[in-house]
Amino acid sequence: MISLSQLVALAIFGSYFSLILILFGVIAHTIRWRDAETSSQKRRVGVYASLALASFLHTWYYMVKFLLWSRDEYESRVPDNRTLPALERLANWLLNTELFEQAWFTVCKHPQSWLISEQLCLFTVGAWTLFLYVESKRHSVLVLRPWAFMLLGQLVAISVASNLFCLALVVAPAAREPRTGAATRTHRVEALRVPPFVLACIAAALGAVANTPSMLETRFLSNLLLMHGAIVLPLLPNSSNFVGTGGPRFDLAAPTCYVILALASLAIRVKTLSGAGDSGFPPLLGLPAQLERLHSHPAQASIGWDVIWTTLSFAVYEMVERNSWPPRSLLWSLGGTIGSAAPVILAFTDDDQEDAMQS
Numbered sequence: 001m002i003s004l005s006q007l008v009a010l011a012i013f014g015s016y017f018s019l020i021l022i023l024f025g026v027i028a029h030t031i032r033w034r035d036a037e038t039s040s041q042k043r044r045v046g047v048y049a050s051l052a053l054a055s056f057l058h059t060w061y062y063m064v065k066f067l068l069w070s071r072d073e074y075e076s077r078v079p080d081n082r083t084l085p086a087l088e089r090l091a092n093w094l095l096n097t098e099l100f101e102q103a104w105f106t107v108c109k110h111p112q113s114w115l116i117s118e119q120l121c122l123f124t125v126g127a128w129t130l131f132l133y134v135e136s137k138r139h140s141v142l143v144l145r146p147w148a149f150m151l152l153g154q155l156v157a158i159s160v161a162s163n164l165f166c167l168a169l170v171v172a173p174a175a176r177e178p179r180t181g182a183a184t185r186t187h188r189v190e191a192l193r194v195p196p197f198v199l200a201c202i203a204a205a206l207g208a209v210a211n212t213p214s215m216l217e218t219r220f221l222s223n224l225l226l227m228h229g230a231i232v233l234p235l236l237p238n239s240s241n242f243v244g245t246g247g248p249r250f251d252l253a254a255p256t257c258y259v260i261l262a263l264a265s266l267a268i269r270v271k272t273l274s275g276a277g278d279s280g281f282p283p284l285l286g287l288p289a290q291l292e293r294l295h296s297h298p299a300q301a302s303i304g305w306d307v308i309w310t311t312l313s314f315a316v317y318e319m320v321e322r323n324s325w326p327p328r329s330l331l332w333s334l335g336g337t338i339g340s341a342a343p344v345i346l347a348f349t350d351d352d353q354e355d356a357m358q359s
Contacts, residue, residue: 006091013094016155023152027164030145035171044320048167051316055159055309059302066298070097101221106299108212111276113293113300118209118272120307121227122339123314124158125205126261127346129231132165133198134254136235139172147235154228157302159309166317193251198234202261205230210268213275258347265340311338314345322349 002010036045074093075081081092107117132146146165153161208227215223233239252260294304318324322345 002088002091006088006095009094010087010091013090020152020155023148023155026145026148027152027168030148031164031168032171032173035173041170044170045167047316047320048163048170048313051309051313052160052163052167055157055163055306055313058309059157059159059306062298062302062305066103066302067099069298070099070102098221101224103299103302104224105216105220106297107303109216110293111213113296114213115272115276116290116294116300116304116307118212118269119337119339120158120303120310121209121212122206122265122268122337123310123342124153125202125209125227125231126265126339127258127342128153128158128162129202129205129234130194130198130254130257130261130343131346133194133234134192135165135169138192139169144168144172145237147232147237150232150235157306157309159306159313162310163313166313166321192254194254194257195251197239199252199257199260201230201234203264206261206264206268210271213272255347258343262340262343262347265337265343269337269340307338314338314342318345324349 033045036042071090071093074097078092078096081089084092106113108114129150132150136144136146144165149161149165149168152164205227208223208230211223212227293300295301324345
């Protein structure tokens with residue numbers, strides 16, 4: 001007979017997948033599919049949809065492998081669990097395994113593993129959080145619901161969510177002037193200024209990323225929750241309630257914020273590379289060694305390929321929306337990380353992006 005604690009474990013596991021389906025539904029409702037009228041818009045929608053589907057199938061192939069590995073690892077310690085009915089067998093595994101912490105510990109515990117995983121963390125809490133905030137304001141936050149894309153990225157894959165957000169931007173309307181309903185340059189320029197609350201949330205998450213290697217044994221879960229939770233707050237519909245009364249004089253222009261994020265991300269990356277070298281592990285690996293580390297564990301493969309798909313997707317975004325060839329972000333990422341490359345590209349092209357999404 002299934003106990004109450006087992007039912008709770010099954011309910012939590014089921015709610016994880018239910019929330020994913022709900023977020024996909026919210027995002028699908030958010031995207032104005034019928035507004036893709038021009039051939040350019042339809043082509044761009046097709047590109048981002050294809051990237052989202054491909055990255056989802058690839059990263060979740062390894063996510064399923066991780067879940068199976070986790071179950072087998074548990075049953076290697078409790079072999080009698082294999083003889084139980086399927087539902088009870090599943091419940092026991094879930095009840096006695098911290099899946100979230102287990103997956104993240106796997107991709108953080110080894111210096112060379114963290115060299116891969118950190119790239120996605122820096123991109124997500126830095127450039128992509130600010131990008132979600134700025135672009136949702138530019139195109140109307142009520143239409144785009146940036147929090148849904150962030151949550152989907154955290155639950156599924158950043159590469160999937162980022163491509164869906166770019167797809168939404170292709171067909172999203174510009175912010176409207178409150179009285180006349182007309183899209184105006186003045187109203188859109190105001191959206192390019194970022195309040196201190198947003199930067200404070202990003203700074204807290206960046207601090208969590210920087211501290212991750214030193215918190216593997218203590219406060220690891222709380223550090224992970226800070227990293228994930230802080231960047232959701234500024235994307236919520238009523239986040240302006242948290243901004244305070246400082247006024248717009250304390251706001252910073254979005255390009256300035258991107259530069260700050262690039263410098264902060266680069267500093268964290270240099271510290272990580274130096275730490276890996278001090279630990280006796282070569283910070284820069286050859287391609288065979290990188291592939292070996294990438295596939296050393298299903299959880300590592302899932303986040304590692306998410307890094308690759310995210311980097312590729314941002315390069316495609318740069319080519320399609322910023323008319324840049326070769327994509328500078330891809331070239332920069334080969335020598336560093338998408339976490340520091342992306343904000344640099346966004347900083348120096350943000351002003352030119354005002355009308356690109358509506359072309």
